Amino acid sequence: MKNQTVILRTQSIGKYFYDPIRFKVLDDVSFEAYAGEFLTLVGKSGCGKSTLLYCLSTMDTAYEGELFIEGQKVTGKKTDELAAIRSRAIGFVFQFHYLLPEFSCLKNVMIPALKLGKYSHREVEERAYQKLDMLGLKDQALKPASKLSGGQQQRVSIARALINDPKIILCDEPTGNLDSKNAQNVFDIFKQLCSEMGQTIIAVTHDNDFAKNSDRTIELADGKILNTKTYLLD
Amino acid sequence: MRSNINVEIALTHIFTRKRQTLVAALGVTMGIAMYIFSNSLMKGFGKYSRTEIFKVTPHLRIYKDDEISKPLIEAKSPRQVVIIHNPKITTLSRTIINPYALLAEVKKQDYISSAAPQVNVDVFYQNGKTQLKGVANGVNMVEADAMFNIQGTMVAGSLNALSNSLSSVVVGSRIANKLNLGLDDNLTIVSSAGVVKVMKIVGIFSTKNKATDESKVYLHIAAAQQLVKAGPTYITDIYANIKNPDEALAYSQLLQPITSYKVEDWKTTYADILAGDLIRQIMSTSVSMAILLVAAFGIYNILNMTISQKLDDIAILKATGFAGRDIIRIFVLEALIMGIIGTALGLILGAICIQILSGVYVGGPADYFPIYFDPGVFITSTVFGLLITIGAGYLPARRAARIDPVAIFRK
Numbered sequence: 001m002k003n004q005t006v007i008l009r010t011q012s013i014g015k016y017f018y019d020p021i022r023f024k025v026l027d028d029v030s031f032e033a034y035a036g037e038f039l040t041l042v043g044k045s046g047c048g049k050s051t052l053l054y055c056l057s058t059m060d061t062a063y064e065g066e067l068f069i070e071g072q073k074v075t076g077k078k079t080d081e082l083a084a085i086r087s088r089a090i091g092f093v094f095q096f097h098y099l100l101p102e103f104s105c106l107k108n109v110m111i112p113a114l115k116l117g118k119y120s121h122r123e124v125e126e127r128a129y130q131k132l133d134m135l136g137l138k139d140q141a142l143k144p145a146s147k148l149s150g151g152q153q154q155r156v157s158i159a160r161a162l163i164n165d166p167k168i169i170l171c172d173e174p175t176g177n178l179d180s181k182n183a184q185n186v187f188d189i190f191k192q193l194c195s196e197m198g199q200t201i202i203a204v205t206h207d208n209d210f211a212k213n214s215d216r217t218i219e220l221a222d223g224k225i226l227n228t229k230t231y232l233l234d
Numbered sequence: 235m236r237s238n239i240n241v242e243i244a245l246t247h248i249f250t251r252k253r254q255t256l257v258a259a260l261g262v263t264m265g266i267a268m269y270i271f272s273n274s275l276m277k278g279f280g281k282y283s284r285t286e287i288f289k290v291t292p293h294l295r296i297y298k299d300d301e302i303s304k305p306l307i308e309a310k311s312p313r314q315v316v317i318i319h320n321p322k323i324t325t326l327s328r329t330i331i332n333p334y335a336l337l338a339e340v341k342k343q344d345y346i347s348s349a350a351p352q353v354n355v356d357v358f359y360q361n362g363k364t365q366l367k368g369v370a371n372g373v374n375m376v377e378a379d380a381m382f383n384i385q386g387t388m389v390a391g392s393l394n395a396l397s398n399s400l401s402s403v404v405v406g407s408r409i410a411n412k413l414n415l416g417l418d419d420n421l422t423i424v425s426s427a428g429v430v431k432v433m434k435i436v437g438i439f440s441t442k443n444k445a446t447d448e449s450k451v452y453l454h455i456a457a458a459q460q461l462v463k464a465g466p467t468y469i470t471d472i473y474a475n476i477k478n479p480d481e482a483l484a485y486s487q488l489l490q491p492i493t494s495y496k497v498e499d500w501k502t503t504y505a506d507i508l509a510g511d512l513i514r515q516i517m518s519t520s521v522s523m524a525i526l527l528v529a530a531f532g533i534y535n536i537l538n539m540t541i542s543q544k545l546d547d548i549a550i551l552k553a554t555g556f557a558g559r560d561i562i563r564i565f566v567l568e569a570l571i572m573g574i575i576g577t578a579l580g581l582i583l584g585a586i587c588i589q590i591l592s593g594v595y596v597g598g599p600a601d602y603f604p605i606y607f608d609p610g611v612f613i614t615s616t617v618f619g620l621l622i623t624i625g626a627g628y629l630p631a632r633r634a635a636r637i638d639p640v641a642i643f644r645k
Contacts, residue, residue: 059638080558092550098643099550100547112555172643
């Protein structure tokens with residue numbers, strides 16, 4: 001690990017599901033994620049890895065324990081403050097692309113940046129082109145998002161996650177819907193982001209190859225951390 | 235920049251659903267047009283009936299009311315029995331005592347725009363064997379004309395002769411017809427005091443109000459005083475107009491302490507007509523409100539549908555940093571755009587309706603359909619239209635703002 005700055009930390013996170021019965025889905029989960037780290041969360045279906053990811057995302061606030069992002073405690077903040085934190089510091093990539101169908105690819109990428117309001121409209125457009133270029137989609141920029149292939153759409157959604165240069169990128173099965181060629185493509189992009197941009201990626205995955213090639217894997221079972229594997233690369 | 239993106243998203247939603255937007259907007263259009271139409275009609279009716287009323291009635295009238303005889307010893311408590319034989323109306327004379335001092339006092343009040351003395355006498359009009367009952371109005375013609383615009387109702391002759399002739403009279407058109415009299419013919423007037431005067435008809439007026447036209451004549455105030463064998467201080471009524479007739483009741487109460495005589499405002503005199511107007515107004519307003527409400531439901535429905543179809547979009551917007559209030563702004567703005575389009579079309583449609591109907595001849599005393607442009611109606615309907623659409627947009631928008639993105643992403 002090149003850099004040991006803690007970017008995200010959890011302190012005994014626990015969470016219950018109440019439907020159909022009270023059930024402890026996360027139990028005493030504590031870990032740290034470092035700047036520039038490519039972290040994967042693995043485990044069997046229902047082990048709580050997605051639930052954990054959504055707790056980390058600040059969108060799910062009904063949990064026990066504490067969450068720190070960039071050293072700042074985010075547990076207990078108001079929803080509007082959390083929205084501002086997401087806008088600035090967190091990017092999302094889901095299994096499904098969730099692009100807005102009425103907008104062009106470029107606009108889809110621009111929207112989170114326009115919301116953040118840090119740059120002028122022209123700068124945002126420039127940055128969006130840059131991100132799309134990086135993902136090899138510059139020539140598709142002005143097409144409606146619904147007209148692209150699945151792999152292209154997923155890459156547009158990655159560009160959207162990157163537009164505000166977030167410190168953390170959270171991914172839920174980012175390659176789940178992609179064929180192996182596209183999946184490899186996405187993986188390479190992630191790898192590049194960690195090493196070159198110093199961004200932290202926390203990805204939930206079922207794909208063992210994907211997990212094995214990351215920096216570190218946390219395996220969950222029955223809501224608890226079963227073990228942590230660090231892969232020595234390079 | 236921050237608010238712009240919300241506007242941009244709202245506009246994109248609107249533009250990609252032109253048809254639905256138009257349907258929702260047309261609902262508002264119908265509501266607004268109906269509101270404008272019915273309220274303009276009510277205003278038109280109100281204005282028309284007022285014009286009719288003010289042709290013969292002043293805003294305020296001061297007269298001697300009937301008095302009933304009082305016991306010599308008044309009751310000290312409600313339980314005390316006071317004996318009085320055969321109580322009677324004790325009005326001996328209809329005259330106001332010292333009327334010109336009172337008139338001067340009334341004219342001094344700054345809210346009074348004009349005031350004039352009147353002598354009203356119950357009379358019979360005769361021509362040969364035919365006899366009609368009526369009221370002769372002794373007036374100063376210049377003042378009365380200023381108050382009631384008698385000149386505007388004249389169909390023959392002129393008012394000028396009345397100013398200096400005690401034997402001239404201006405009669406209602408139906409009196410002239412029934413008695414078969416024309417200009418320069420003689421009319422015999424018999425008063426309740428038994429005085430008979432033969433007067434020359436110098437003018438005929440028609441207010442198109444049957445009761446007025448078949449009972450009223452104007453004559454010189456001194457001629458009317460002669461009819462009751464009284465002198466120049468015999469004045470039965472003081473008529474006064476104020477600047478805003480709607481405040482007549484308040485000003486009648488303000489004027490009452492000045493005099494011991496009865497001050498009556500026109501709204502009290504015409505309470506029945508005004509009550510009818512009010513009921514019509516309430517009915518038409520509630521009907522147009524109901525239509526607007528239905529239009530609001532249209533907008534509510536379409537937004538609800540949009541939101542149900544766009545759960546994914548809302549979830550990703552929330553994930554990428556849009557706060558609840560941004561989501562509310564986006565959807566309320568969409569409702570508002572539909573409302574603005576609908577209201578604008580409604581204003582145009584309402585104006586066209588008014589324009590067409592105001593040219594429709596209905597005959598009778600009204601001549602043309604009594605409808606007219608009232609800017610107030612257009613302003614209130616715009617405000618109502620926009621408020622209702624904002625309300626209709628806010629409810630689904632709030633629902634959208636409360637959507638839990640995690641539930642969407644995990645499904």
